[in-house]
Amino acid sequence: MNLLQTTPKDQGLETLIIIPTYNEKENLEDLLKKIFALPINLKVLIVDDNSPDGTGDLAEKLARNERRISVLHRDVKQGLGKAYLAGFRYAVEHFSSDYIVGMDADLSHDPQYIPKFLEEIETCDVVIGSRFYKGRISIINRPLSRLIFSCVAQAYVNFFTWLSLGDTTSGFKCFKRAVIEALLKSAVLSDGYAFQIEVNYICKKLGFLVREIPVVFYDRCRGYSKIPAFHTVLEAILIVWKLKFRTFTRRSDTTA
Numbered sequence: 001m002n003l004l005q006t007t008p009k010d011q012g013l014e015t016l017i018i019i020p021t022y023n024e025k026e027n028l029e030d031l032l033k034k035i036f037a038l039p040i041n042l043k044v045l046i047v048d049d050n051s052p053d054g055t056g057d058l059a060e061k062l063a064r065n066e067r068r069i070s071v072l073h074r075d076v077k078q079g080l081g082k083a084y085l086a087g088f089r090y091a092v093e094h095f096s097s098d099y100i101v102g103m104d105a106d107l108s109h110d111p112q113y114i115p116k117f118l119e120e121i122e123t124c125d126v127v128i129g130s131r132f133y134k135g136r137i138s139i140i141n142r143p144l145s146r147l148i149f150s151c152v153a154q155a156y157v158n159f160f161t162w163l164s165l166g167d168t169t170s171g172f173k174c175f176k177r178a179v180i181e182a183l184l185k186s187a188v189l190s191d192g193y194a195f196q197i198e199v200n201y202i203c204k205k206l207g208f209l210v211r212e213i214p215v216v217f218y219d220r221c222r223g224y225s226k227i228p229a230f231h232t233v234l235e236a237i238l239i240v241w242k243l244k245f246r247t248f249t250r251r252s253d254t255t256a
Ligand SMILES: Nc1nc2c(ncn2[C@@H]2O[C@H](COP(=O)(O)OP(=O)(O)O)[C@@H](O)[C@H]2O)c(=O)[nH]1
Pocket: 019, 020, 021, 022, 023, 024, 047, 048, 049, 077, 078, 079, 080, 083, 103, 104, 105, 106, 108, 220, 224, 225, 226, 227
């Protein structure tokens, strides 16, 4: 079901882009340049977990020259899920943005897709940038072992959760504000890939309309992956079962 009938082209509508960062100094400036080149009314919130490489300081420096940038500093690295939840909370408390986009800082997610996300969200509640749209894999530069793992993970998650999504673990997403508000009322507990699975699952359970658009994903060229493999994989395997035993209040009961 569609929540808002307004469109990003209707004036005044604002998009907030949340970017979690941990040691992304080499990538952040290039990403922001691309984002601010878009012809969109947008703001950016960087959520940095005290990156040892100084990403947080760089973000502050950039924010001094560009008032559309805000930075949320957290004391220690607590994982991607916690960073997003903190970002969502901050977004709801400090911004009046109508749409909220989540994306990685490592240039894997091309900002050029953001206008397409905003077009699509006019007729649904959540848009996922899918690397496996209608069975077509669009991932560039990823080592074969990780690619195979991603494909197996999609099959596993879909089989046990009935999510029916091409890409259950994508971190490139656009939400209507009401979805973020509803997610903050639900207990989202997991991290890493499991966080994305859990968010998708809760959105569907709450009755939000989730749609995918195809995106090309470029594996990072600079820096290194921060998501620790073993813990992340285990959590993603287990979340599927944890979700089965959770009860959810449907959206019509939670939102006014
Ligand atoms: N704030 C914050 N950001 C994180 C954390 N872990 C990963 N990230 C960011 O989340 C995004 C995805 O992480 P990445 O390492 O690229 O994961 P991968 O693409 O699965 O290898 C990047 O922008 C990271 O900098 C964390 O603990 N805290």
